Amino acid sequence: MQIDIQAAESLSQLLGARFSQSQADRELHGASETFHRAPPPDAVVWPVSTEEVSAIMRICHEHRIPVIGWGTGTSLEGHALATQGGIVMDLMKMDRVLEVRAGDLQASVQPGVTREALNTELRATGLFFPVDPGANASLGGMAATRASGTAAVRYGTMRDNVLALEVVLADGTVIRTGTRAAKSSAGYDLTALFVGSEGTLGIITELTLRLHGQPEEVASAVCAFATLEEAVECVTATIQSGIPMARIEFVDGDAAQAFNQFSGGHLRDQPHLMVEFHGSPASVQDDARKFGELAADFGGQGFDWATTPEDRAALWKMRHGAYRACLALRPGATAVVTDVCVPMSYLAEAVAAAAADIKAEGLIGPMVGHVGDGNFHSQLLVMPGDEAELAAAKRVATRMAERAIAVGGTITGEHGVGIGKRPLMRAQHGEAIGAMAAIKAALDPLNIMNPGKLIPDAN
Amino acid sequence: MQIDIQAAESLSQLLGARFSQSQADRELHGASETFHRAPPPDAVVWPVSTEEVSAIMRICHEHRIPVIGWGTGTSLEGHALATQGGIVMDLMKMDRVLEVRAGDLQASVQPGVTREALNTELRATGLFFPVDPGANASLGGMAATRASGTAAVRYGTMRDNVLALEVVLADGTVIRTGTRAAKSSAGYDLTALFVGSEGTLGIITELTLRLHGQPEEVASAVCAFATLEEAVECVTATIQSGIPMARIEFVDGDAAQAFNQFSGGHLRDQPHLMVEFHGSPASVQDDARKFGELAADFGGQGFDWATTPEDRAALWKMRHGAYRACLALRPGATAVVTDVCVPMSYLAEAVAAAAADIKAEGLIGPMVGHVGDGNFHSQLLVMPGDEAELAAAKRVATRMAERAIAVGGTITGEHGVGIGKRPLMRAQHGEAIGAMAAIKAALDPLNIMNPGKLIPDAN
Structure with missing residues (x-):
């Protein structure tokens, strides 16, 4: 047009x-x-x-x-x-932190504030905003896609950490959803409806976020496993045992090599777990000890503790650079990124099946994952213009999604639907797509809010 | 009709x-x-x-x-x-626990299962369902009203603990919302929309619930304060300090007396806090010590620890019996129950203002509260047929709600809207009521699902 x-x-x-x-x-x-x-x-x-x-x-x-x-x-x-x-x-010119209410563990921000900018602003308060998708994304965008990332296993996703929104609807009406109270039973949860709506229902113009106290003690470590299965089974056992992990990230051998090449890491050519513990000195020590025992049960080796803030920053910078590091494994390539999330008891099976499928299709697809949530990604590297390779990558991505659906999981744990996952929406949601379409039509009858996204089979 | x-x-x-x-x-x-x-x-x-x-x-x-x-x-x-x-x-004949998936920390239940029935079923698994509104309510009803209760400060409300639903819509269409994964970004959060929708959008026919590991160690205590302000300020300081309270409940002097008379308690005629700690033996000890120091700062006295499971059960049974105990303060009376929830920094002010208003209107209105969330109730006792008294109670309730709205809080923290809070919905939500009404009309165009509830000014 x-x-x-x-x-x-x-x-x-x-x-x-x-x-x-x-x-x-x-x-x-x-x-x-x-x-x-x-x-x-x-x-x-x-x-x-x-x-x-x-x-x-x-x-x-x-x-x-x-x-x-x-x-x-x-x-x-x-x-x-x-x-x-x-x-x-x-929306990046709307980038003001409007108010920090430390006593209420809350901040109000405009949508163009990035998570790093907010955390810089919060540094002196002893508080922080924990949702951390890796990229220094805008908080409005993170809300719109219901983002999460490495710390969600402990602190939750944007679903859990957005208390209230200001939203401009399709016709220009300005509404406020949610409250500054810790909870509310006053009517439909419009905040949760707009979080993850990907701009299809309105434009987020202000967010009230839940903040958390900076942990008294933090400890991070990385350790290697002989096989992908042992690494992932260690995660399942850790979550089932109730150890309150702040982060527990899976990195396969290919991704480990990418980290080494791109970020100067010294990881073995093996699957790894990267973990972090938050709490009092006593509880961190206790949690780390329990995790260490579990990891040993699954053959975890070469524990490398990042004890200084600098070492920790380097460790997580390496993890956060995964997307670019993996792209660099194959210069010139672009990526088909998968994002399934499955119930914990199916995690090992899902990761193993994905790895086998990537191998069978002859693709390069390093894997990383926020496995404490059952969420993992494969970054399938394809050369622009190679239609056969792109088709193979899409087949792998679709089969991963279908297997996730089959065990009650989801086609996207944190990246959202956009246009990429749209063809899979009906397989996941069935008749519920009708309810989503009805809500979309009710709030945006002219279909001008990010049309053609999220809801399948609609214009 | x-x-x-x-x-x-x-x-x-x-x-x-x-x-x-x-x-x-x-x-x-x-x-x-x-x-x-x-x-x-x-x-x-x-x-x-x-x-x-x-x-x-x-x-x-x-x-x-x-x-x-x-x-x-x-x-x-x-x-x-x-x-x-x-x-x-x-829906109480649909009362089967359909499946417990201990490894995924999940259970699927029919809506007529009560929270106590579920927890009885879970006893052998080492898991429990934490949402605890006091009454042995049905889980379908608890989801429909977005219930919470004493343990929400630690474990969240129904919003946080319902992962997925099966819902029958107005025209008989059966949909499934959510997944069994820990998180999902696949489209609109219909689960959150139906949780708290009070039967106005559909009938919940199955719930997938998040379970939690039974804590290794539990310790409960009750302590008295000289004034209501000191008790509530102790709560605010406790939450702000980040001590992970499992429960922290406020009970005013009137309610304490009601407990004594109804449940054979031995509480002083003073405001009290009832607290509970969950965790490892070391962390419970640490948390309890930190709380004890804070309580002492605010003049907390007469700490009474419930060390055996029987003592703990008696303590919380007393708290859970609050509604009936307070009714019994005035035989024949019925109750106007308030349910505001405010940001933590306004809690002391809100409770004090409510107490003063109740006194000024000459009403009997014992107060209790899930104050760790900023949520408190006054149970205004009125004699059936005494229209003047009912009007006075409604005035007090309305002013409490208006004060909560003025500080960014909510007219209902956990009881829901029904018909009682409906006249206050527009004051809280403003233009957002239009979005709620549009969603209602989209999903229930004939307005047959619990009509006349939740959304104001509609039929």
């Missing part, structure tokens, strides 16, 4: 230079981290306030222009691609 | 004696624990399977008959009253 002249004039009048139809701005906001591709949007807007977001939505509603929210552009499923044209709304 | 003959015949054919229009059955299912009153429903049905619930909904949908879900009848806000006539669907 094209933006008609009247709409362009209204937006230009409202936003001045913060409305752009330039090729460069459009292309910057039409890119994707992965193999997903679409033409760039017709225009880009950079609102600086809720009032501007509302005014933009009123104009786009009147002219039936699709609006796609944009944060740091780190989505892995093509969420923010303008597949039906329209306007990309870049 | 009356149920037309054709519908009655269809239901009778489907259900036999499990469809009743008898006066006795109708009156049993038209009662309420509190001052809320409505005429009994036109009929009662007792389905035994999801298929029957679906068939009942298809009949009621065709004939536009309101359907109101019913569990143990312990709702405090008139949720299950047939204010517009129709059929009460008693």
Whole structure:
């Protein structure tokens, strides 16, 4: 579609230079981290306030222009691609931490604040925001995709850590969901509905987040296992034993090698677990001892403790760099990233089946995972233009998703649906897709909020 | 309304004696624990399977008959009253624990299983279900009202502990929401939408619940404070300090006396805190010591430790009997029960203001609270027929709710909206009520699911 002249004039009048139809701005906001591709949007807007977001939505509603929210552009499923044209709304100029209420363990932020920026702001308070997807994503984007990451096994996902939202609906109406109380039974949980809605129901313009006390003591370690099965079975046993892990991450041999090459690590060419413990000095020692005993039962070797903050930072920087490190295993490649999450008792089986399938298809697909939640990724490396390889990668990804569904798991633990997982939604949700579509139609009857995403078989 | 003959015949054919229009059955299912009153429903049905619930909904949908879900009848806000006539669907014959998956820390249950029945079933597994509203409520009802209770400060509410649902929609469609994975980003969070929807969007026919390991060590205690302010300020300091309380309950002097009279307690005529610690022996000892130091700072006295399981059971039975104990303070009285929840930093102020207001209106209103969440109740005792007293109690309740809203809190922390809190919904949610109404209309266009509840200003 094209933006008609009247709409362009209204937006230009409202936003001045913060409305752009330039090729460069459009292309910057039409890119994707992965193999997903679409033409760039017709225009880009950079609102600086809720009032501007509302005014933009009123104009786009009147002219039936699709609006796609944009944060740091780190989505892995093509969420923010303008597949039906329209306007990309870049929310990164709304980047203020509005209020930190330390006594209530809460902060209110605009959507363009990144998780690292928030944690920098919080440093002096003794509090932190724990949801950590690796990328320094915007908190609005993290809420929109229901992100989680390495620390979710202890602190939960965005579902658990967003208390309240301000949202601008398709017609420009501004609503507030949730409260600042720790819990509420006052009506439908709209906060939970908007968290994970991927911009298809409204634009998040403010978030009230739950903060946590910085742990008195932190200890991190990495250890190697002879086989993938033993590493993963160690995770299952750890979670079932109730040890309160702050992080427990799986890294396969290929990923370990990628870390070594990209980040100067010294990991063996073997599967590893990277773990972290938070608590009082006594409880951390106790938890670490219990985990060490379990790891020994599964043949864990070469425990390497990161005892200083610098060593810990290096360890997790290495883990957070996984996506780029694995891409670098094959220069020029792009990635099909899988994201299944299964019940703990099926984890070992699911990881083993994925590894076998990747091998059988002759693909390079290093695996990492937030395995304490039953969530793991394979990063299937494909060369742009090699359609046969892309097809093979997609087959592997689809079979992983189908196996996850078969054991009661999910096609996406944390990356979201976007366009990438959309074809699998019906297999996971069955008749419930009808309820999702009804909600979408009720809140966005003109289908202008990130159309063509999340809900399958719809425009 | 009356149920037309054709519908009655269809239901009778489907259900036999499990469809009743008898006066006795109708009156049993038209009662309420509190001052809320409505005429009994036109009929009662007792389905035994999801298929029957679906068939009942298809009949009621065709004939536009309101359907109101019913569990143990312990709702405090008139949720299950047939204010517009129709059929009460008693789900207590669907009372099977379908599966316990200990390795995944999950159980699947039918909606008529009570929390005590589930915990009895779990006893041998080393696991338990922590959500504990006091009453031995049905798990379907607890999900429908987003219940919580004494242990939510540690283990969360029904929002946090329901992973997946099976729900029958207004037209009889059966959907499944959520998964058995620990987390998912696959589309709208329908589980969270149905949890707390109070039967206005569908009937819950199966729940997948998150279980927790029974703590290795448990310690409980009660201690007294000179003033209400000191007791509540001790709570705020405790939560802010990050001590992982398993329970921390406030009891005012009136409630303490009620406990003594009703349950043979020996509490002083003073405000008290009742606390519990869960963990390893070392961590429980550490947590209890830290709490003891804080309590001493606020003048806490007469620490009484319940060291045996029997003593602990007696302590919490006393707390769980609060509703009946407080009613017994004034024989013949019924209750207007308040349920505000505020951010921690406003807790002391909110409790003090409520106490002053109750006194100023000359009412008897013992107070208890799940204060670790910022949630507290006053049970305003009114004599049936005394309209002036009822009006005074409602004024106090409304002002408590308004003060909670003013500080970013909620009109109901755990009891839900029903008809009791409905007039306050717009004050709390503003424009967001429109989004709730749109969702309701999308999923129940004929408005037959528990009509007249939760959403204000609608039929």
